[in-house]
Amino acid sequence: MIPAAQSAVADPKARPKAKTRTPSWRRRLGFTRIGRWYVGFTIGVGLAAVNTGNNLLFLVLGLLLSSIIVSGILAESSIKGVEVQRRLPDMAIAGTPALVGFAVKNRKARSPSFSLEVRERGGDASGG
Numbered sequence: 001m002i003p004a005a006q007s008a009v010a011d012p013k014a015r016p017k018a019k020t021r022t023p024s025w026r027r028r029l030g031f032t033r034i035g036r037w038y039v040g041f042t043i044g045v046g047l048a049a050v051n052t053g054n055n056l057l058f059l060v061l062g063l064l065l066s067s068i069i070v071s072g073i074l075a076e077s078s079i080k081g082v083e084v085q086r087r088l089p090d091m092a093i094a095g096t097p098a099l100v101g102f103a104v105k106n107r108k109a110r111s112p113s114f115s116l117e118v119r120e121r122g123g124d125a126s127g128g
Helices: 005-012 033-053 055-080
Strands: 080-086 101-106
Touching: 033 101, 055 080
Parallel strands: none
Antiparallel strands: 080 101
8 A cells, every 4th residue: 555545544533424315305204014904004094084075084083184294294303314324444345244333313402302213325234
């Protein structure tokens, strides 16, 4: 290696920090399998409410739809102030596994973030 490359690898401060923030209008929330069943059930209750004209079914439909909206808002606010930083090893060899770490910081003053799962996009989930 040339001396300039050695100093860039040895000095962790020389690496540029990548700050990518996704705008809130481009974020997408995914559904779990139970969530898909819940949405399907909600659509079924909505069709039954429209078909029969029963006020109680409309009330239940409103409660089901509002719980979906509240769940999305709470999920977004839980992730909003979380900062994830990737920690790369000082040296890696091609063809051998390398340990990559993540540092996760919660920047929110009053609310915690529960059940965070950090994965590389398109990466293998195996490892410890």
